[in-house]
Amino acid sequence: MSVSTSAIASGKKKPFLTRTDLLGYLFISPWLVGFLVFTLFPFLASLFLSLTDWKVVGAWNFVGLDNYMHMVDGTDSKFFPSLRATVYYAAVAVPGNQIIALLLALLLSKKSPLIAIFRTFFYIPAIATGVGTAYLWAQIFSTHGGLLNSAFEAIGLPTIPWLYSLVWSMPALIIIGLWNSGQSMLIYLAALQGVPQTLYDAASVDGAGPFSKFRHVTLPSITPAMFFNIVLGFIGSFQVFTTAYIITQGGPGDATLFYTLYLFRVAFRDLRMGYAAGLAWVLFLIILVITAVQLLVSRYWVYYEGATPGAAAGPR
Amino acid sequence: MSTATTPIAPTPVVTKRTAFRVFGLSVSTIIRYVLLVALAVIFSGPLLWMVSLSLKPDNEMNQIPPQLVPIHPTFDNYGKALYGYLPMVDFNRIAINTIIYVTLATLGVLFSSATVGYGFARIPFKGSGVLFPIVLATLMLPSQVTLIPQYLLFKQLDWINSLKPLIIPVWFGGIQGAFYIFLFRQFFLTIPREFDDAALIDGASHFDILWRVMLPLSVPAAITCVALSIVEHWNDFFGPLIYAPGLDVTVIAVFLTYFSVPQQSTPVNLLMAAATVSVVPVILVFLVLQDYFVQGVTMTGLKEG
Numbered sequence: 001m002s003v004s005t006s007a008i009a010s011g012k013k014k015p016f017l018t019r020t021d022l023l024g025y026l027f028i029s030p031w032l033v034g035f036l037v038f039t040l041f042p043f044l045a046s047l048f049l050s051l052t053d054w055k056v057v058g059a060w061n062f063v064g065l066d067n068y069m070h071m072v073d074g075t076d077s078k079f080f081p082s083l084r085a086t087v088y089y090a091a092v093a094v095p096g097n098q099i100i101a102l103l104l105a106l107l108l109s110k111k112s113p114l115i116a117i118f119r120t121f122f123y124i125p126a127i128a129t130g131v132g133t134a135y136l137w138a139q140i141f142s143t144h145g146g147l148l149n150s151a152f153e154a155i156g157l158p159t160i161p162w163l164y165s166l167v168w169s170m171p172a173l174i175i176i177g178l179w180n181s182g183q184s185m186l187i188y189l190a191a192l193q194g195v196p197q198t199l200y201d202a203a204s205v206d207g208a209g210p211f212s213k214f215r216h217v218t219l220p221s222i223t224p225a226m227f228f229n230i231v232l233g234f235i236g237s238f239q240v241f242t243t244a245y246i247i248t249q250g251g252p253g254d255a256t257l258f259y260t261l262y263l264f265r266v267a268f269r270d271l272r273m274g275y276a277a278g279l280a281w282v283l284f285l286i287i288l289v290i291t292a293v294q295l296l297v298s299r300y301w302v303y304y305e306g307a308t309p310g311a312a313a314g315p316r
Numbered sequence: 317m318s319t320a321t322t323p324i325a326p327t328p329v330v331t332k333r334t335a336f337r338v339f340g341l342s343v344s345t346i347i348r349y350v351l352l353v354a355l356a357v358i359f360s361g362p363l364l365w366m367v368s369l370s371l372k373p374d375n376e377m378n379q380i381p382p383q384l385v386p387i388h389p390t391f392d393n394y395g396k397a398l399y400g401y402l403p404m405v406d407f408n409r410i411a412i413n414t415i416i417y418v419t420l421a422t423l424g425v426l427f428s429s430a431t432v433g434y435g436f437a438r439i440p441f442k443g444s445g446v447l448f449p450i451v452l453a454t455l456m457l458p459s460q461v462t463l464i465p466q467y468l469l470f471k472q473l474d475w476i477n478s479l480k481p482l483i484i485p486v487w488f489g490g491i492q493g494a495f496y497i498f499l500f501r502q503f504f505l506t507i508p509r510e511f512d513d514a515a516l517i518d519g520a521s522h523f524d525i526l527w528r529v530m531l532p533l534s535v536p537a538a539i540t541c542v543a544l545s546i547v548e549h550w551n552d553f554f555g556p557l558i559y560a561p562g563l564d565v566t567v568i569a570v571f572l573t574y575f576s577v578p579q580q581s582t583p584v585n586l587l588m589a590a591a592t593v594s595v596v597p598v599i600l601v602f603l604v605l606q607d608y609f610v611q612g613v614t615m616t617g618l619k620e621g
Contacts (some may be wrong), residue, residue, distance in 0.1 A: 017442060023522055024441025031497060032452065034488025039346060042465035049464060076528040107352050116353075120606065121356040127602045127609075128363060130551035131569045132591030135576075136366045147365050150381040179362065186613045231456075239458055242553050246573070263460055267467075268558065269510055277464045284461040290458060 004125035039262035056271045067278035079279075081254035082262040088170055089258065090237040093177040098226060101184035106218075108185075109192040119189070126182030134176075134246035138163070141172050141247075142237055163248055169255045173243050183230045192218065223302040227294070234290050238283065259283055338494055339589035363595070377585055392447070397586040398593065402574055413560075414550065414567040417479050422545040424486035425496050429541060432489055432533070434526045438512065448501075453493045463558075470559065481559040482552070492548060496541050499616050503537035504530055540612040543605040550598050553607025568594045 017025075025032065035284035050067055056058040071079040104122050108115050127134070140147045141162035147161040162172045199217045208216065243259040244250055250265075263283070267276035371389040396397045398407040435441070436448050487496055497567075511533070520528070531538070541614040553569040554567060560566050571592060575587045 003505070008564065018438060021441040021443075024435050024444060027435030027439060027522065027526075028432045028444075028447065030428040030487065031489035031493065032447075034428070034485060034490040034493065035450070035454065036486060037469075038466060038485045039457070039462055039489040042462035042469065045465035045468075046461055046484070047462075074605065084606070104355065107348055107355070110348070114349075116606075118352050118356055121360050123609070124599055125359055126599055127547055128595045130334065130594070131572045132594040133362070133555050135572060135587055135591050138363055139369065139588070140362060140365065145380045145382045146380070147362075179359065183613075186610060190610075190614045207599065234454055260460060266463055274379035275463050280458070280460040280463060286512070287456070287458055291410065296365055312505075 046277040046280055049274050050281050052274040053272075054274040054277075056273055060274070063274070068273050068282070070275075071278070071282065078254060078262055082150045082159040082257045082259045085170065085207065085255065085257050086238055086240075086259040088238060089174060089177070090234055093174045093237050094230060094233040096174065096178050097181050097184055098229060100178055101229070102188050102226075104181065104185040104221075105188035105192055108189055119185075122185055125180035126180045128169050129180050131242060131246055134243050135293040137176050137179075137243070148220075164252060166253055166255045169252060173240075173248070173256055176243050176247075177237070177240070177308075184233070187225050187229055189221060192305055195221040220303045224304060227302045232293055233292055234294070235287055236288055238290075334517055363517060366588050366595070367592055369585055370592045372585050374583075385574060393585045393589040393601060394593065395576075397589040401583065401586050404569065405574060407571070409564055410571045413479065413565060417482055417552075417556075417567055418546055418549045420479075420483045421486045422542055424483060424536060425493065427546040428493055429496035430491040430499045430531065430538070432497045433504055434522070434530060435520065436497070437501045437504035438525070438530075439522065449495045449499055449515055455492075455498075459554075470548065475559070477562045477565055479565065480562055481553045482549075492570065495616065496545070499541060499612065500534070500537055502615050503534055507533050536608065536611060537615070539605060540608040540615065543601060544612050545607045546601050547598050551600075582584040 051062060051064060052060050053063050053067075070076050108119055108122075112173050141149075143149060143159070143161055143164065146162075148162070152159050160168050162168050195218060199221070200213060203217050240258050241264065244256045245264070246254040246256045246259045250261050259279070260283075261278045263276055266272050266279060302309045363368075368385060370393055371391070372383075372386040373388055373390050373392075376383060376386055376388070402505065421493055430487060432451075436444055436451070456616050466481075467476075470476055471575050473480075475481045475484075498564075515525050551569065552567075556567045556570045572587070572590055576582045599601060
């Protein structure tokens with residue numbers, strides 16, 4: 001760290017924190033206070049709570065790792081179903097999002113006057129998404145005059161019992177997730193616009209066709225964007241809450257009991273705060289492991305400018 | 317990149333394939349536009365369907381198959397949905413709460429991200445190299461892991477069933493604040509140092525530089541933050557559901573849940589009218605500030621190194 005110029009000029013013994021340091025801390029103090037009070041303290045406190053049977057009211061006991069044991073030893077019949085639902089959602093929605101977002105971005109990447117209008121159409125769902133659109137999708141998937149089944153009937157396809165079905169309720173929620181591909185699309189669009197034209201020219205000289213160019217120029221160039229989207233996509237899809245809370249309430253059965261919805265119920269309906277804190281820490285660890293694995297694997301498929309694939313990936 | 321490794325031929329002939337043309341447009345352009353239009357219909361269809369349902373009188377609600385466009389459209393549903401169907405609820409109060417929440421949270425975003433972003437961008441203080449990665453790391457922290465002690469803390473402070481737990485942490489860069497801090501820092505880094513140096517020589521303090529030099533140059537970054545913050549807080553549901561669920565303190569997102577009562581059929585046209593009211597303001601904000609949303613992505617998303 002650099003030293004304040006005034007300290008050098010005056011030739012005094014450098015204090016531990018110079019005026020510049022103090023000024024720096026003054027400027028970041030809103031975040032620092034917020035981080036300590038609203039993030040770090042609750043983060044550690046929830047680890048402690050997870051070792052207790054705290055229920056808001058009444059006496060509480062230190063129970064060691066019992067909460068964690070009960071998740072896996074069968075005492076908790078909802079833990080694995082909720083984990084299964086969440087992993088199912090993430091495993092389909094995250095790759096699906098990439099495919100759709102990339103397709104949209106590729107369609108929009110050629111310059112032409114109408115592109116801005118189409119971009120607006122594709123991005124608005126991501127902006128509008130919330131409780132209102134969740135109720136809207138409940139209507140679309142309705143088995144009584146729902147838009148989707150009516151359309152299926154009109155073109156002679158069999159209707160689907162979407163939200164009432166153990167099999168189809170999760171695909172319905174995934175479709176809603178795919179409708180929100182606009183955010184990732186913007187990131188791919190920015191990445192596509194950043195691919196140097198010289199690379200395409202060089203590929204043309206080598207006689208590459210459109211598919212070859214996509215495979216060998218476009219795709220490697222946008223892998224950093226893809227990596228960014230996938231990492232954030234997994235973090236986000238492990239925390240999906242609103243659609244399941246509003247549309248399916250986790251059902252039928254536990255088919256759409258997302259982890260966050262289950263955690264919410266344990267904490268705020270059953271008031272088992274200690275156990276819920278344990279669930280939250282397990283979620284944190286799962287996300288940590290997934291993100292760490294992706295970071296490790298990224299060096300084998302993410303290309304950074306100036307770095308060769310397989311070598312240590314450049315700084316992000 | 318592995319392309320262009322072969323030595324360039326003496327006369328590189330780029331074969332220009334003659335494409336089929338229809339009305340002066342190449343077939344690939346036509347295919348592209350057909351796809352774009354089809355996708356635009358799929359992406360906007362649900363929202364148009366919401367508006368259509370919201371305009372249908374009751375007797376058109378049970379038609380099977382449903383009419384895509386209402387035969388006798390009526391705006392009455394909007395009045396009924398907001399004032400009347402839920403006699404316990406004062407919608408004006410809820411609208412004001414929502415505006416208060418979004419406004420104060422957005423001002424909090426601007427305050428915390430501009431000051432903190434400036435600190436990290438311009439003041440070389442001891443420890444900034446450690447703390448800035450921590451700012452970024454909090455972006456990856458699932459909010460559930462801090463949720464329960466936060467709830468107990470706010471309960472202890474007697475903040476539950478008010479907007480305080482939703483607004484006050486934002487002024488301290490809390491919840492999603494790291495993103496905005498990052499955005500401002502990135503923007504400040506693009507402003508040439510000469511501007512601050514000139515001001516420093518004139519005897520300006522860092523506060524002067526932030527306020528008189530940097531912020532006037534950072535209007536695009538500020539608008540981007542405002543745009544993203546309005547959308548984020550307007551759509552926030554989990555926060556109000558937990559901290560401000562009460563009839564007179566809550567916001568529009570929670571208001572919508574009042575329409576569905578267990579064991580009772582929900583008046584879908586009224587619910588869709590209320591849903592439309594909840595969605596239109598963010599869409600308008602987006603349409604007006606569209607370019608700034610895109611800028612938010614390019615400023616923060618992909619700058620490696």
